[in-house]
Amino acid sequence: LRSPFHGGHLEVIVGPMFSGKSEELIRRVTRSLIARQNVLVFKPALDDRYHASAVASHAGRSVQALAVRGVADIRAHLSGEDRLLGAEPDAEKRPLPDVVGIDEVQFFEADVVALALELADAGVRVILAGLDLDFRAEPFGPMPQLLARAESVEKLTAICTVCGAPATRSQRLIGGQPARYDDAVVLVGAQDSYEARCRVHHIVLE
Ligand code: ADP
Structure with a gap:
């Protein structure tokens, strides 16, 4: 169930719009939740507001997610420095979750690559979903780096x-x-x- 890999690793799900990337991310995350693993899902905030939200597929399924303004927000949340979801400002450093998912990962800055590798090295299963190509059919932002470094790639x-x-x-x-x-x-x-x-x-x- 944990996936074919031992310990931390990077899984990337890519394809054009409507290819079912969110659906596949939700499917993998839901299985981890059924296995009672600790899962955190992030996505870019469209309106510059850091808030509790959800990843939803076009077909209507969804999982809870945090909408973040960038990689710094993800780092702050993982280390417990933010106050979202009931964290105390002076709380102990949070243990890393078993699984970290990020949807629409193409919109993040280049630093998302370092974050994904750090998490995988620290034992986290990292599941990233995003557009491999922009509307010009050219590689989108950090995706080439993520695809090259992933243990597993699914192109939908x-x-x-x-x-x-x-x-x-x-x-x-x-x-x-x-x-x-x-x-x-x-x-x-x-x-x-x-x-x-x-x-x-x-x-x-x-
Ligand atoms: P993505 O995250 O890749 O944009 P979603 O998981 O949100 O995709 O949605 C995929 C769903 O979109 C499909 O299961 C299908 O129900 C619907 N859909 C709508 N238009 C199309 C299309 N042209 N090709 C495939 N699926 C489509």
Whole structure:
């Protein structure tokens, strides 16, 4: 149940949007909870607020998670320096959990790689889920480093919304039209939407 590896290690789950990355993270975390292991799940806060939240899949399943502003918040929580979830400000240093999960890990800064390796070296099962590629189909942030260093990698596919083939890419649409290469990766606006696409039907305008 602990996974095929003895002691701490790094598992990475990647694929385009809608490929079931969150579902797979939730599945693995739920099994650990059933085994009565201590599990902590983190995800990036979208609104710059550090708060108790959940990781939810498009299909509706969820597990509790902490929304954090970055790697520093995760470190603060792991060492017991924050006050979330009832921790006293002067509490003893917390023991590390058995399992640490992070969803949407592509949005974290490069330091997430060092954090993941430190935790794995300290005996923690680290499960990371994120987009391997951005909307331009280029490697996303820290993902290449994480993929190269992981003991286990699962690359999932979605279904291409145009042809039904396995989709490996995330098509970004702005007002229904394919986004341009130079459009900012994170652009705040209601017109933005994403679809899973195969290599043939993935379009990036010059
Ligand atoms: P991810 O975390 O990779 O974005 P989720 O785990 O949140 O994916 O959601 C995966 C679910 O999304 C699938 O099980 C399916 O129910 C739904 N879904 C919606 N659109 C698609 C698509 N184009 N291809 C595959 N699954 C899709």
